[in-house]
Amino acid sequence: MGLPDSSGGFLSELDVDAFRRLFPLQFYESHLVKSKRPDGRSLAKARETSSALGAVASADGSALVKIGSTTMLAAIKMEVMTPSKESPDEGCIAIEFYMPPICSPIVRPGRPADTAPVVSKQLSDTILSSGMINLKELSLISGKAAWMAYLDIYCLDADGALFDAALLSAVAAFSHLQIPVVSMNDEGKVVVVSEENEGGKEPVNKEKRKLTLCSIPFSLTCILYKNYILADPTAEEESIMETLVTVVLDSSGQLVSLYKPGGPVLAYTSAIQDCVALTRQRVRELQTILDEATAGMEVD
Amino acid sequence: MAGQAGGTPSTYSPSPTTRKTKSLILRNDDVDWVRTDGREFHQCRPAFFKTGAVNAAAGSAYAEFGNTKVIVSVFGPRESKKAMMYSDIGRLNCNVSYTTFATSVRGQGSDHKEFSSMLHKALEGAIILESFPKTTVDVFALVLESGGSDLPVVISCASLALADAGIMMYDLVASVSVSCLGKNLVIDPVLEEESYQDGSLMLTCMPSRYEVTQLTITGEWSTPKINEGMQICLDACAKLATIMRECLKGPDSALEE
Numbered sequence: 001m002g003l004p005d006s007s008g009g010f011l012s013e014l015d016v017d018a019f020r021r022l023f024p025l026q027f028y029e030s031h032l033v034k035s036k037r038p039d040g041r042s043l044a045k046a047r048e049t050s051s052a053l054g055a056v057a058s059a060d061g062s063a064l065v066k067i068g069s070t071t072m073l074a075a076i077k078m079e080v081m082t083p084s085k086e087s088p089d090e091g092c093i094a095i096e097f098y099m100p101p102i103c104s105p106i107v108r109p110g111r112p113a114d115t116a117p118v119v120s121k122q123l124s125d126t127i128l129s130s131g132m133i134n135l136k137e138l139s140l141i142s143g144k145a146a147w148m149a150y151l152d153i154y155c156l157d158a159d160g161a162l163f164d165a166a167l168l169s170a171v172a173a174f175s176h177l178q179i180p181v182v183s184m185n186d187e188g189k190v191v192v193v194s195e196e197n198e199g200g201k202e203p204v205n206k207e208k209r210k211l212t213l214c215s216i217p218f219s220l221t222c223i224l225y226k227n228y229i230l231a232d233p234t235a236e237e238e239s240i241m242e243t244l245v246t247v248v249l250d251s252s253g254q255l256v257s258l259y260k261p262g263g264p265v266l267a268y269t270s271a272i273q274d275c276v277a278l279t280r281q282r283v284r285e286l287q288t289i290l291d292e293a294t295a296g297m298e299v300d
Numbered sequence: 301m302a303g304q305a306g307g308t309p310s311t312y313s314p315s316p317t318t319r320k321t322k323s324l325i326l327r328n329d330d331v332d333w334v335r336t337d338g339r340e341f342h343q344c345r346p347a348f349f350k351t352g353a354v355n356a357a358a359g360s361a362y363a364e365f366g367n368t369k370v371i372v373s374v375f376g377p378r379e380s381k382k383a384m385m386y387s388d389i390g391r392l393n394c395n396v397s398y399t400t401f402a403t404s405v406r407g408q409g410s411d412h413k414e415f416s417s418m419l420h421k422a423l424e425g426a427i428i429l430e431s432f433p434k435t436t437v438d439v440f441a442l443v444l445e446s447g448g449s450d451l452p453v454v455i456s457c458a459s460l461a462l463a464d465a466g467i468m469m470y471d472l473v474a475s476v477s478v479s480c481l482g483k484n485l486v487i488d489p490v491l492e493e494e495s496y497q498d499g500s501l502m503l504t505c506m507p508s509r510y511e512v513t514q515l516t517i518t519g520e521w522s523t524p525k526i527n528e529g530m531q532i533c534l535d536a537c538a539k540l541a542t543i544m545r546e547c548l549k550g551p552d553s554a555l556e557e
Contacts, residue, residue, distance in 0.1 A: 056401055056444065056445055057367055057445065058367070058401060058402065058403065058404055058445050058446070059401045062401070069355040069356070071354075073399070073444060075399070075401040077313070077400075077401050077406045078314070079311035079312060079313050079314070079406065080311060080312055080313075080314050081310065081311040081312075096400075098399075098400075100397055100399075100440070100442045101373070101395060101397075101438070101440040102354060102357065102360070102371055102372070102373035102440045102441070102442045103354065103356060103373070104356045105356060105357070105375050105378075108438070109395040109397075109440070148311045150311075150400070150401075150406055152399065152400045152401055154399055154442070154444075156353075156354060156371060156442070157353075157354045157355055157356055158356055159355060159356060180314060180315075182314050189312070189314075190314050191314050191315075192314045192315050235356070
């Protein structure tokens with residue numbers, strides 16, 4: 001294993017694994033000059049991505065998404081609320097992102113990860129501002145009852161690009177969402193119409209079982225390090241090279257949001273433009289993955 | 301009830317809270333009723349195990365028994381918390397949590413606070429704590445979906461995750477529970493059966509050594525019923541351990557998804 005900086009006997013005697021742990025930056029640089037990453041990817045390539053819908057039977061909509069090893073489980077539970085006076089015919093969406101202790105060695109019970117609330121906030125900002133969901137579709141009876149969609153996303157395995165995976169799982173869960181048929185009972189409560197008590201009250205939402213998703217947001221996180229741009233970083237890459245840029249574009253290619261939460265590298269406009277270009281490619285990939293997942297559901 | 305802008309409005313689940321299905325399970329002395337999933341009284345749900353579910357962990361396992369789905373990750377042996385006293389032997393730290401969507405009504409999973417310590421007690425007798433002095437092994441479980449017999453599934457899955465992490469144990473730990481419903485004993489009960497049970501018995505054992513690490517009995521039991529229940533559990537644990545062992549040996553244990 002010839003190291004590029006064979007600056008003496010000490011380094012050349014180290015085996016690759018030890019070198020990787022002791023000098024992570026040098027290890028990465030030796031790969032980056034060859035435009036390769038330690039896992040064999042080129043710099044602009046995202047990891048293999050998959051999505052499976054309907055992973056949780058107890059939820060109204062759910063999806064399991066994997067980007068490389070990063071695994072997200074998203075599920076939506078529909079509950080009923082009284083809409084606010086300002087918007088009597090709009091429902092609501094509550095989004096929460098969790099990093100349970102199983103997902104990473106850095107999270108322990110009682111000591112939650114710092115990133116979880118950050119991702120949580122980014123997710124709700126992105127989903128609510130993208131206009132993907134028309135909140136009016138969540139209305140049941142104007143001024144009286146509307147849906148509250150609780151979207152909970154659990155990170156099962158954290159290996160970088162958490163926001164990208166979480167957003168994809170959220171979108172996939174919404175595309176799988178099947179709204180239960182409900183009716184209003186005598187006490188003014190909304191209840192599920194079950195097969196057993198058919199012929200009771202008239203259902204209030206027979207036609208509105210699915211939400212129409214327009215301009216779906218997709219994202220790509222990139223690392224900026226010197227002049228290199230690394231798409232879809234692993235947890236190891238994120239810990240070594242700390243400057244991240246996350247670009248969110250919708251399915252028509254419009255910019256939804258852009259995050260560059262600090263970091264030692266200051267980005268030039270050109271670097272940001274490169275990130276946007278990479279995201280544009282990635283959106284097409286993700287759109288296909290999502291379409292395939294939904295098509296697979298319809299066949300069943 | 302009024303939803304306030306900004307705050308979280310109070311919500312309720314539209315699913316009926318008083319289940320009408322109670323009539324489906326006949327609690328009286330009727331011996332001939334059929335379980336909701338069509339199983340025999342002494343038949344367990346098909347068990348599925350997979351190791352290596354979480355790459356970030358030292359060892360992990362996923363278990364699926366019908367609708368009960370759990371993931372267990374094992375971290376360590378690693379440095380104990382700073383505040384811990386010096387210890388010649390290793391420490392075991394367990395935590396069980398539920399996802400908010402695990403139960404039919406959102407966020408009810410937090411009722412099971414005792415599961416963490418029960419998991420700890422079920423496992424500690426099986427682990428060779430002397431093999432990692434001064435350090436801690438963390439066993440974290442997440443119930444993705446609760447479908448009944450959650451704790452036994454968590455315990456069996458945890459012992460598989462420990463084996464996957466290479467933690468030394470005297471034997472795999474398998475756990476099975478039975479519910480007493482009227483005159484019948486039903487093994488590996490689903491949620492519905494658990495909610496109408498007169499009593500429950502959970503047995504955790506190391507099958508190849510024929511040693512019990514934990515036995516929990518709650519509710520109404522007669523002595524012959526307890527003997528019968530224990531024997532059923534021991535037999536089922538032995539079968540379960542073979543499935544778990546197959547999973548550890550199997551060629552697919554290293555595969556993704």
